[in-house]
Amino acid sequence: MNKENLKYTKTHEWIGIEGDVAYIGVSDFAQSQMGDIVFVDLPKVGAKAEKEKQICVVESVKSAFDIYSPVNGEVIEVNSALSDNPALINQEPYGNGWICKMKISDKSQLDSLMDFKTYEEFVKTQAH
Amino acid sequence: MIFEKVPVFSKSCIIVLGGDMSHHTTVRKTHLNDIHKKYGGKLVDFHGWELPVQFEGIIKEHMTVREAVGLFDVSHMGQIFVDGKDARKFLDYVNTNNVAKLKKGEGVYSHLPNGKGGIVDDVINFCLDEERFLVIVNATTSDKDYKWFVENSKGFEVKISNKSDDYSMIAVQGPKSVEIMKKFVPELLNYPRFGIVEKEVMGQHCYVSRTGYTGEDGFEITAPHSIIADVWEEFMKLGKDLGVKPCGLGSRDSLRLESGYLLYGSDIDDEHSSYEANYGWVVKLSKPNFIGKELFEKQKKEGIKRKLTGISMEQGIPRAGYKVFKDGKELGVLTSATYSPSLKKSIGMGYMPLGLNIGEEVEVEIRDKKMKAKITEIPFFKGGVFYFKLG
Structure with missing residues (x-):
């Protein structure tokens, strides 16, 4: 996915829209802060996701991190490649490191998210 | 994902990710702080010390130590010197392991029993000379250990000095650390595990021991703050062709756990005994007397x-x-x-x-x-x- 076309949350998830389907992942900043990712506790297909509520957990060597849904919706597919190779999130956070696909219930919720430029500025305030 | 206080290593340790360290007024910096920044270390608050959790990544650093050689800043560790006519007798009394038999240049890993079935700290005792000993203690327990030593020193002719604030410490760990040892401290090659030499380095008096917390061969240098940054850079230079890398607390923890090393405050504490920790080999019941000996004898007899x-x-x-x-x-x-x-x-x-x-x-x-x-x-x-x- 082109990171410049994605929308971002303050909790460092991204969402990318393709037709009726949304891809969800974590930002490059997020993966760099988490460090080496060694396990992804993927959501279940069919799970109802709620904006700003936990949808899954990503574990690095040093700690576990909650991942929050950017919008309301339903999980329709998970990236099972992460089961064998969770480090894909470190390597390609905007590509093969996507976490799940969702059917969005309310597209207007996207408006409250940051675009790439705004998110880049936001990250600067978060970094050391 | 929210970066907030997340526990790492142990229940009592809190690190902050993506936060600004500057508003933690109580955080102490080691004299390698600028070096860590130079090499891209991700600094965290570790028990009140600002130390790197990682540089390039925990897995890479971990494997570097298993296969080549890595450098760790362990300046938060403490140094207690015990001198005097009864130094040997005193340390044998406060330790579970046999300190009395140490010859000059030898060291031994041991527990300090609290006399109530728990452990005050786990330490390494070094015999520098007949009446001079160095005890390397944990960061968070150095004041507690010092007080414990003083309280239990009645009747012993000893001088106990807590010099933890005067020294920095670097650990050089990994199979290829021997190559750095050859160039930097060749005299240590003749010593087995836990050996120690005193050495002038850059005009300063230092202590170099064949010890570590990774399961690999290696050595640790205790040096005055004034030279520690130059010593670090010297190791980086000597290890350049060996693939040396700066390593953080993250890999230090994964390396020690793989090798079965204990972390004081997490795996052992004032409530658990050396037998319960499965470290019975550090308890020498054949010694004439040491703190809590009768409790260990009872546990040995009755079982845990x-x-x-x-x-x-x-x-x-x-x-x-x-x-x-x-x-x-x-x-x-x-x-x-x-x-x-x-x-x-x-x-x-x-x-x-x-x-x-x-x-x-x-x-x-x-x-x-x-x-x-x-x-x-x-x-x-x-x-x-x-x-x-x-x-």
């Missing part, structure tokens, strides 16, 4: 009820504080746990009842889910030269 026990799991990452179950019944709580980069699976340990067999299936509760685990022998990884044999 719980023991530090290893688990491993193929799926899921266990953490300190997670519970272990067998047939729905709680066996215990993990005191240390992590992903093991060498074994590519998860490992952990905690106090559990006796009678569990290696390979026996148990479960670890991870976020309300019970995940499969197996009782596993400690040390988990035996590839290193110097893993501790438990029992």
Whole structure:
């Protein structure tokens, strides 16, 4: 996915829209802060996701991190490649490191998210 | 994902990710702080010390130490010097292991028993000379250890000095550390594990010992603050062709756990004995007298009820504080746990009842889910030269 076309949350998830389907992942900043990712506790297909509520957990060597849904919706597919190779999130956070696909219930919720430029500025305030 | 205070290494340790360290007024910096920044270290608050959790990444640093050589800033560790006519006798009294038999240049890993069935600290005692000893103690316990020594020194002719604030310390660890040793401190090559030499380095008096916390060969240098940054850069230079890398606390923790080394405050404390920690080999009942000897004799005779026990799991990452179950019944709580980069699976340990067999299936509760685990022998990884044999 082109990171410049994605929308971002303050909790460092991204969402990318393709037709009726949304891809969800974590930002490059997020993966760099988490460090080496060694396990992804993927959501279940069919799970109802709620904006700003936990949808899954990503574990690095040093700690576990909650991942929050950017919008309301339903999980329709998970990236099972992460089961064998969770480090894909470190390597390609905007590509093969996507976490799940969702059917969005309310597209207007996207408006409250940051675009790439705004998110880049936001990250600067978060970094050391 | 929210970066907030997340526990790492142990229940009592809090690190802050993505936060600004500057508003933590109580955080102490080591004299390698600028060096860590120069090499891109990710600094965190570790028990009140600002130290790098990682540089390039925990897994890469971990494997560098297993295969080549890595440098660690361990300046937070403490140094207590014990001098005098009774120094040897005194240290033998406050330690479980045999300090009395140490010759000049020898060292021994040991526990300081609290006389109530627990442990004040785990330390390394070095004999610098007939009446001069150096005790390397843990960061958070150096004041406690010093007080404990002073309180128990009545009747002994000793001078006890806590010099923890005067020294910095670097650990050089990994199979290729020997190549750096050859150039930097060749005299140490003649010493076995726990050997120590005193040496002038850059015009300063230093202590260099063949010790570490990784399971690999290596050495640690205790040096005055004034030269420590130059010593670090010297090691980087000497190790350049060997693939040397700066390493952080993250890999230090995964390396020590793989090798079965204990973390004071997590795996051992004032409530658990050396026998329960499965470190009975550090208790020398043949010694004439030491603090709590009768309690150890009693435990040895009557047996213990719980023991530090290893688990491993193929799926899921266990953490300190997670519970272990067998047939729905709680066996215990993990005191240390992590992903093991060498074994590519998860490992952990905690106090559990006796009678569990290696390979026996148990479960670890991870976020309300019970995940499969197996009782596993400690040390988990035996590839290193110097893993501790438990029992």
